Amino acid sequence: MATQAALVPKKRWIHIIPAAFLMYTIAFMDRVNIGFAIPGIEKSLAVSATIAGLASGIFFVGYVLLQIPGGQLAMKWSAKRFVFFSLIAWGIFAILTGLAQNVTQLLIIRFFLGVAEGGVWPATLVLLARWFPMEERARANSYWMFCLPVASIITSPISGWILTWTDWRTLFILEGIPPLIWAVVWWFTIDDSPDTAKWVSSE
Secondary structure, three states, X not given: OHHHHXXXXXXXXXXXXXXXXXXXXXXXXXXXOHHHHHHHHHHHOOOOHHHHHHHHHHHHHHHHHOHHHHHHHHHHOOHHHHHHHHHHHHHHHHHHHOOOOOHHHHHHHHHHHHHHHHOHHHHHHXXXXXXXXXXXXXXXXXXXXXXXXXXXXXXXXXXXXXXXXXXXXXXXXXXXXXXXXXXXXXXXXXXXXXXXXXXHHOO
């Protein structure tokens, strides 16, 4: 695997890393935006701060459930396809969050949003392992993981700005659209390995 990856043109650094970087930046946004929405949720759904906090935390219950299975599925099946379907699923659940009419719906939707995002991290590590040899993998992983602080810097102000002119429901709906768009980009940009990438074989 590493030998094959080492033969791939350096273009993989600008072909794979940015796509994974932006994908997980979007994931981070849809994970933490509830922190900005909680005041509106408390008022709109008439819930206590404790319940609103539960709606935030229950995401990670679902998130943890798919961590190990997600990585295994990506290895045995397809990291590309796993992330693709995860993008679609979490985009749908992110939008549904803005349509929740009561606490029960909100908790269920947030749980499944966590499930949808849970396997993306290990699946991306699987993908990077197939594209970058061992001697480059630490650097590739660090470039990708740099999305976490960048996502916090970029997406937090965006969420705050959206709430200056609209409500929490619109926030979730608007921020649920990017993963659906990126799913299309991901499908046509990413391949599971150099062996299946047409842009590699053509060079």
